[in-house]
Structures are given as structure tokens and as C-alpha cells.
Amino acid sequence: MKIATLGPEGTFSHEAVLRYNSKAGILFTETVMDAFEEVADGKADFGIVPIENSIAGTVGQTLDYLMKFELKIKAEELVPISHNLSGFGKISDIKVLYLHPQTYEQCELFIKENLPKAEIIQTSSNGKSAEIIAKSKDKAKASIIPKIAADIYKLKILKKDVQDNRFNITRFFVIGHEDSKKTGYDRTSIAVYPQVDRPGLLHEMLGEFANRKINLTKIESRPSKGKLGDYIFYIDFQGHKSEKHVAEALKKLEETAFVTVLGSYPRKY
Amino acid sequence: MKIATLGPEGTFSHEAVLRYNSKAGILFTETVMDAFEEVADGKADFGIVPIENSIAGTVGQTLDYLMKFELKIKAEELVPISHNLSGFGKISDIKVLYLHPQTYEQCELFIKENLPKAEIIQTSSNGKSAEIIAKSKDKAKASIIPKIAADIYKLKILKKDVQDNRFNITRFFVIGHEDSKKTGYDRTSIAVYPQVDRPGLLHEMLGEFANRKINLTKIESRPSKGKLGDYIFYIDFQGHKSEKHVAEALKKLEETAFVTVLGSYPRKY
Numbered sequence: 001m002k003i004a005t006l007g008p009e010g011t012f013s014h015e016a017v018l019r020y021n022s023k024a025g026i027l028f029t030e031t032v033m034d035a036f037e038e039v040a041d042g043k044a045d046f047g048i049v050p051i052e053n054s055i056a057g058t059v060g061q062t063l064d065y066l067m068k069f070e071l072k073i074k075a076e077e078l079v080p081i082s083h084n085l086s087g088f089g090k091i092s093d094i095k096v097l098y099l100h101p102q103t104y105e106q107c108e109l110f111i112k113e114n115l116p117k118a119e120i121i122q123t124s125s126n127g128k129s130a131e132i133i134a135k136s137k138d139k140a141k142a143s144i145i146p147k148i149a150a151d152i153y154k155l156k157i158l159k160k161d162v163q164d165n166r167f168n169i170t171r172f173f174v175i176g177h178e179d180s181k182k183t184g185y186d187r188t189s190i191a192v193y194p195q196v197d198r199p200g201l202l203h204e205m206l207g208e209f210a211n212r213k214i215n216l217t218k219i220e221s222r223p224s225k226g227k228l229g230d231y232i233f234y235i236d237f238q239g240h241k242s243e244k245h246v247a248e249a250l251k252k253l254e255e256t257a258f259v260t261v262l263g264s265y266p267r268k269y
Numbered sequence: 270m271k272i273a274t275l276g277p278e279g280t281f282s283h284e285a286v287l288r289y290n291s292k293a294g295i296l297f298t299e300t301v302m303d304a305f306e307e308v309a310d311g312k313a314d315f316g317i318v319p320i321e322n323s324i325a326g327t328v329g330q331t332l333d334y335l336m337k338f339e340l341k342i343k344a345e346e347l348v349p350i351s352h353n354l355s356g357f358g359k360i361s362d363i364k365v366l367y368l369h370p371q372t373y374e375q376c377e378l379f380i381k382e383n384l385p386k387a388e389i390i391q392t393s394s395n396g397k398s399a400e401i402i403a404k405s406k407d408k409a410k411a412s413i414i415p416k417i418a419a420d421i422y423k424l425k426i427l428k429k430d431v432q433d434n435r436f437n438i439t440r441f442f443v444i445g446h447e448d449s450k451k452t453g454y455d456r457t458s459i460a461v462y463p464q465v466d467r468p469g470l471l472h473e474m475l476g477e478f479a480n481r482k483i484n485l486t487k488i489e490s491r492p493s494k495g496k497l498g499d500y501i502f503y504i505d506f507q508g509h510k511s512e513k514h515v516a517e518a519l520k521k522l523e524e525t526a527f528v529t530v531l532g533s534y535p536r537k538y
Binding site for chain 1: 302321322323324325326327329330347370374377381389390391392393434436438440468469471472473475476478479482483484485486487488489490491492494495496497498500502538
């Protein structure tokens with residue numbers, strides 16, 4: 001089995017793959033979009049992509065790619081996030097920080113308090129941040145990375161657990177050409193693009209779930225890429241698309257909206 | 270009047286300030302958070318901060334800062350977005366692209382098709398991207414920036430309008446210590462943090478708006494920073510907090526949730 005994920009080695013995505021299947025072959029990609037492409041093109045069996053972090057929120061692009069590539073969510077995986085200031089020198093030596101944008105978001109207060117003058121150069125992944133520091137061998141450069149990356153690239157951890165919130169988890173989706181069979185403890189993700197515009201429509205749509213005692217676990221608006229204020233709603237709820245009350249709710253939604261089932265899969269929380 | 274906004278000169282935030290009040294003094298900040306801080310500390314009268322883009326979606330951190338700093342939304346401003354590949358050399362010379370993360374999101378297809386091998390170094394703002402290229406004078410380095418930045422930093426536009434979607438608008442909030450008086454064509458933004466957890470609660474809450482014919486224009490989930498799956502909902506709707514039916518809806522919401530009015534302000538669309 002081959003799994004495509006954001007590389008290089010040492011990203012939280014890499015860790016998510018190891019948690020999902022420690023024996024799978026891994027195809028590291030340069031961007032999250034590339035991971036989708038490798039699966040769509042059949043060069044990998046599955047992809048593992050970040051969908052949301054308990055502090056920084058949803059990775060909106062992953063939602064966009066789910067629609068664009070027409071792949072299905074097969075599973076979800078959770079990775080606890082711990083960030084570590086890493087490099088070669090002392091904290092007082094640091095003049096430049098190489099950071100992934102989501103890492104910056106998750107460590108912003110630490111950085112503003114402890115390294116307010118550091119220049120921040122953003123990178124395409126935490127693995128990339130570590131790789132750059134390892135190659136530079138420069139004490140003035142540091143990064144904030146997962147422990148797995150510090151180990152792989154042999155960087156010294158200057159301060160551990162520098163994330164602003166102690167409890168920090170990232171949720172990943174396992175994507176493929178099919179979703180999963182019903183287990184009895186499932187979640188379903190859908191995209192809903194309303195085709196009429198009237199006050200109360202969103203309320204009516206959510207009523208299809210509430211009336212059937214289906215518990216929504218998330219709702220997100222993403223721009224339709226059309227005019228400002230025109231949204232596609234991404235909704236997660238408890239249940240499997242094959243269950244009768246879920247299938248009924250989806251059918252009712254289709255009367256006023258384009259509905260895409262992104263996948264039904266076993267719940268991890 | 271002094272307005273704090275993301276700098277340096279040449280950002281879309283800079284352009285938003287010029288559109289809002291071309292005679293205001295401008296205090297350029299290094300991050301969006303700093304713009305909030307300057308207003309909170311009284312060093313600027315207002316701040317202008319990006320809240321959402323019609324392609325890339327909501328700037329989640331701006332929502333977080335609205336809660337954290339307890340400032341009010343006084344107005345909204347719209348800026349059409351046009352991105353321009355800019356530098357000194359020819360497109361075939363480019364080996365490194367300096368980009369703001371939102372700019373990358375908005376030009377991703379263009380970059381993947383035209384500059385698939387370019388190294389991408391992300392920056393803290395489009396103005397910063399332009400400044401770096403201007404200082405480097407290196408033909409192998411380029412950036413994708415607003416026209417205003419190419420003009421200020423005297424960069425050559427190598428290809429204009431490289432954003433993936435032709436129609437691309439960013440919405441900004443003007444923030445200050447007070448929101449605005451009723452004009453009859455207003456919008457209100459609120460944050461709702463439910464204090465009970467039961468199926469159908471979100472549906473019930475939206476019912477308070479639907480029953481009063483209040484038109485929701487946006488709903489967004491942001492992590493509460495607590496456990497995964499625990500959200501604060503950000504809702505925009507048409508109307509002013511001083512209107513009777515709006516005040517009633519807000520009062521009903523408060524029975525099951527913490528409700529924060531982020532501001533009522535004149536609608537621009």
C-alpha cells in the first residue's frame with residue numbers, strides 16, 4: 001500500500017501516516033494539493049491530508065480539493081501537536097525563524113514574547129523548515145517543528161512544547177477512491193451548495209438533520225469562488241450515509257441544494 | 270485620524286485604508302495582530318484588517334483577534350484583488366518566488382502551471398514580498414503582488430492578473446472602540462459560543478433569526494481553543510443591533526450561549 005502525504009519527512013502529516021498504517025510505503029509531496037493529485041492519478045492508493053487543527057481551525061484548501069478531485073474520505077486520524085523550537089545555537093543567537101504558516105499561528109504568542117525581533121520566513125511544511133535549518137548549519141537560524149523532524153534532521157531542541165495552547169490536536173483525512181462501510185460509530189462529511197437564496201434557508205436545511213435527531217458536529221462556510229458572500233457549506237454529522245434517516249435527510253436537502261457526499265467513515269472522537 | 274494596518278506600504282490592506290479614508294495617517298504594522306494592538310493601546314484611532322477573500326475564504330485569525338481584543342467593527346470595506354507577477358528579469362529567469370500565503374492560495378494554479386520548479390518562500394505581507402525583491406535586485410527572484418506595490422517598489426510587472434479566479438475581492442473590517450449608528454442598510458457580526466450540547470441546538474439558534482425574517486449572510490465555525498470539535502460560531506446577518514427584532518433574537522440566543530456583538534455597521538454589499 002502506498003500513501004501520499006505532505007513532505008518532506010518529519011511533518012505532522014508523516015506522523016499521521018505512521019499512526020494510520022506504519023507499514024505503508026510513503027510518497028512525500030511538496031504541497032497538500034499534490035497529495036490529492038497522486039491519489040487521483042493512481043500513483044498512490046491513499047492520501048493523508050490535514051483538515052483541521054483544534055487551535056488554528058479548518059484547512060480550507062483541503063475542503064476545496066475534496067470537491068475538486070472528487071475523492072472520498074475513507075477515515076479520519078488524530079495527531080496531538082507538540083511544537084519544539086529547534087536549531088543549533090542558543091535562543092539568544094536566533095535572528096531568523098523558518099516556519100510553516102499553521103505553526104506560526106499555533107505559536108504566535110510564544111514568538112512575540114520570546115523572539116519579537118526574529119525575521120519570520122514561512123515554509124511549505126514543518127519538514128521543510130527542519131530541512132532548511134539542517135542544511136544551513138547556521139546558529140542564527142531556527143525553526144519550530146515536531147519532535148519527529150528534530151530527530152530525523154538531527155536538530156537540537158532548544159525549547160520544547162512552545163505551542164500557545166497545551167492541548168492542540170490536528171485531524172487528518174485519509175482520502176481514496178471509496179469511503180468506508182458502516183461500523184455503527186460513523187461520521188459523514190458533505191458539501192451543500194444552496195441553489196436558492198432566501199432568509200431562513202440554512203435554518204430549514206439544518207432542520208432536516210435536527211428533525212431526525214442527527215447530531216451535526218461541524219459546519220463551515222467556504223467561498224463558492226463566485227461572488228463575495230456566496231458560500232458552499234461543509235457539514236459533518238454523526239451517522240453513515242447508508243442509514244435510512246441519513247439518506248432521507250440528504251434527499252430532502254437535494255430539493256434546494258447541490259449535495260456532495262464527501263464520505264462516510266469511522267469516527268475517532 | 271490615524272489608522273493601523275498590515276504593512277509595509279503596498280499591501281492590499283494599504284489600499285483598503287486609502288479607499289476608506291485617503292487622508293488618514295497610516296501606521297504600518299508587521300502583523301494583523303499588531304494592528305489590533307495599536308488600536309487597543311490607543312496608538313491608532315482605527316485599524317483596517319482583512320476578514321475574508323472571495324476565493325481563499327475567511328481569515329480565521331482576524332475572528333480570533335476580534336474576540337481577544339474586544340474591539341468593535343465600525344465599517345466594512347471591499348478591495349478588488351488583482352495579482353501581478355513582478356520582478357526584474359524574465360519569467361524564465363525565476364527560480365524563487367516570495368509570496369504571502371493568501372497570495373499563494375489565490376494563484377496556486379498559475380504557479381503550478383507556469384513556475385512548477387520555483388522555490389516558494391512565504392512572507393508576512395504582499396508589501397514585504399515586494400520590498401524583499403526590490404532590495405535583492407536579483408533576476409532569479411520574483412513576487413506576486415498588488416499593482417500598488419509594484420509601483421511603490423519600482424518592480425517590473427512581468428505578467429498581470431495572474432490570480433486563478435478573475436473575480437476576486439477581499440473584504441476588510443474597520444475596527445475601533447465603537448461600532449456604528451443605524452443607517453437602515455446595516456450588517457451585524459456576532460460570536461456565539463453555545464453552553465449546552467444537544468442535537469439540533471444550532472438549528473434552534475438559527476431559528477431565532479429565521480422566525481424574525483433576519484437574513485444570515487455568513488456562518489463560520491472557529492475552534493474554541495478547547496477540545497477538538499468545540500466551536501465558536503461567527504454569524505453575520507442583515508440588520509442593526511438597535512432594531513427591535515434583532516435585539517429580541519440576540520436575547521433569545523443568550524439563553525443557551527455566550528453571545529458577543531462584534532459590531533453593527535453599514536453594509537457595502
